[in-house]
Amino acid sequence: MDPQKQSEPEEGLTADVIHLNGGTIGAISADAVQIQRGGATRIIATDVELRQGAAGVVTAENVAMNQSWAMGVRATHIGLAGGGAGMVMGEQVGLDNSRAGLTLARRADLTNSNTFILLAREVNGPVETVLDTRGAVAAGLVAGIAIGLVLFVGGVLSRRRL
Numbered sequence: 001m002d003p004q005k006q007s008e009p010e011e012g013l014t015a016d017v018i019h020l021n022g023g024t025i026g027a028i029s030a031d032a033v034q035i036q037r038g039g040a041t042r043i044i045a046t047d048v049e050l051r052q053g054a055a056g057v058v059t060a061e062n063v064a065m066n067q068s069w070a071m072g073v074r075a076t077h078i079g080l081a082g083g084g085a086g087m088v089m090g091e092q093v094g095l096d097n098s099r100a101g102l103t104l105a106r107r108a109d110l111t112n113s114n115t116f117i118l119l120a121r122e123v124n125g126p127v128e129t130v131l132d133t134r135g136a137v138a139a140g141l142v143a144g145i146a147i148g149l150v151l152f153v154g155g156v157l158s159r160r161r162l
Contacts, residue, residue, distance in 0.1 A: 018045075020053075033060075048075075050083075063090075078105075093120075 012027035020028075020038045027042040039054040048060045050068035063075040068083040078090040084099040093105035095113035108120040110127040118132050 012042075 012029070013025055014029045016030060017032045018028055018030045018034070020033075020035045020040070022037050024039045024041075026040070027044075028040050029044045031045060032047045033040075033043055033045045034049045034051075035053040035055070036051040037053060041056040043055055043058045043060065045060045046062070048058055048063045050058075050063075050065045050070070052066070053068045055068070055070040056072070058070050058073045058075070060075045062077045063073055064079045065073075065083050065085075066081045068080075070083075070085045072087045072089075073080075073085050074089045076091045078088055078092070079094045079096075080088065080098040080100070081096040082098060085101070087102040087104075088095075088100045089102075089104040091106045092109070093103060093107070094109040095103070095115070096111045098113045100113070100115040102117045103115040103120065105120045107122045108118065108124070108127075110123065110125040113125075113127060115127060116130050117136065118127060119136060120133065
């Protein structure tokens with residue numbers, strides 16, 4: 001096999017079931033996807049399992065990630081153990097020893113996990129977050145008031161110059 005072709009990601013792939021052990025692939029569309037020590041740019045599937053892998057964007061019904069990373073994950077059920085994601089959005093999100101930038105969930109179960117921003121209807125377990133739902137509302141109010149004051153003062157000053 002040509003060594004240069006081996007290092008380049010493959011084109012997109014559509015199938016019922018996809019098992020990828022090592023290597024990378026562009027886009028994947030399937031019913032079930034299992035990736036171990038590999039990666040994909042975009043995954044659209046019913047069930048996704050990543051083990052020591054990485055993905056750009058994952059859209060699925062069920063996602064299980066173990067020691068894996070993704071830029072964005074959107075699914076009904078998400079389980080993330082020992083990994084991380086830029087954004088996680090789902091009905092039920094479980095983070096165990098994991099990190100997430102933004103977590104949006106109806107129910108979030110967190111164990112030894114950190115998330116920068118957490119917006120969830122129900123949260124179970126201790127979590128370290130920079131901004132939770134109440135904090136986001138308060139930050140929005142403060143930002144709105146600050147912007148309103150700046151615009152008001154700017155309008156008053158511009159009238160004085162005329």
